[in-house]
Amino acid sequence: MTLGHGVLDVRHLLVSAGSRAGHDFRMTEVAVVAEHALFAEALAIRIEAEDDLSVVGTATDGGAATDLAARHPVDVILLDIDLHDEDGIALARHLREIRPEARVVVLSELCDPSRAAWALHYGARGWVLKGRPFDELLRVIRGALRDETRVPPRLLTKVLARLTPTTDMAPTTLTRRELEVFGYLVEGLSAADIAGRLQLSGGTVRAHVRNLLLKLGVRSAEQAVALGLARGIHPPAGTDRQPTD
Numbered sequence: 250m251t252l253g254h255g256v257l258d259v260r261h262l263l264v265s266a267g268s269r270a271g272h273d274f275r276m277t278e279v280a281v282v283a284e285h286a287l288f289a290e291a292l293a294i295r296i297e298a299e300d301d302l303s304v305v306g307t308a309t310d311g312g313a314a315t316d317l318a319a320r321h322p323v324d325v326i327l328l329d330i331d332l333h334d335e336d337g338i339a340l341a342r343h344l345r346e347i348r349p350e351a352r353v354v355v356l357s358e359l360c361d362p363s364r365a366a367w368a369l370h371y372g373a374r375g376w377v378l379k380g381r382p383f384d385e386l387l388r389v390i391r392g393a394l395r396d397e398t399r400v401p402p403r404l405l406t407k408v409l410a411r412l413t414p415t416t417d418m419a420p421t422t423l424t425r426r427e428l429e430v431f432g433y434l435v436e437g438l439s440a441a442d443i444a445g446r447l448q449l450s451g452g453t454v455r456a457h458v459r460n461l462l463l464k465l466g467v468r469s470a471e472q473a474v475a476l477g478l479a480r481g482i483h484p485p486a487g488t489d490r491q492p493t494d
Contacts, residue, residue, distance in 0.1 A: 276302065281296070315343065354374055360403055397471075434461075
């Protein structure tokens with residue numbers, strides 16, 4: 250999509266500078282799917298203004314979206330779930346089947362926990378309300394590239410209730426180390442920070458986090474914290490969570 254020579258020239262210089270410095274600089278390619286062409290184009294223009302994002306095209310219906318995804322190996326598909334006379338959830342699923350490596354981020358006018366849960370079930374990485382600031386959408390897009398899943402806080406509990414199996418998981422099914430890692434996640438620490446606190450490698454901490462997500466049946470650390478606290482999971486009693494064997 251063309252926004253003017255100034256924008257394209259700046260990006261060309263960035264890419265060239267990165268290549269000369271010996272670094273691989275690759276734009277994140279985004280497809281925008283929205284019912285109204287003006288909305289899609291306006292959104293595309295704002296996304297294109299970001300130095301690390303590039304819009305490969307826009308679509309206003311399921312057929313055009315399917316064609317766009319089939320023709321371009323996109324990184325992110327920004328999907329307006331409220332398409333007229335179309336099942337947005339089914340389209341999200343279909344687009345993931347065409348491009349399983351792509352991250353789908355959903356735009357919606359409504360806080361609909363049922364539809365949000367189905368979208369996440371079919372692999373969407375985020376649910377963003379249309380009235381939210383543009384910076385929030387950018388955070389969700391970039392978080393999706395890190396395989397983070399984000400939904401509005403007011404939706405989180407209800408979405409988790411629909412995504413989580415009905416069988417309860419007792420806290421004792423987590424190892425002591427997993428409970429320690431969980432405690433630091435509650436505090437908002439990153440994997441790197443947790444590794445420093447526990448004197449472990451980053452890879453080991455990430456493995457513990459993956460085990461937590463698997464046991465809790467969720468897709469992100471944010472979801473693990475919300476669900477774990479709701480189920481009464483706490484760090485080990487009688488410990489200051491200092492490094493242990």
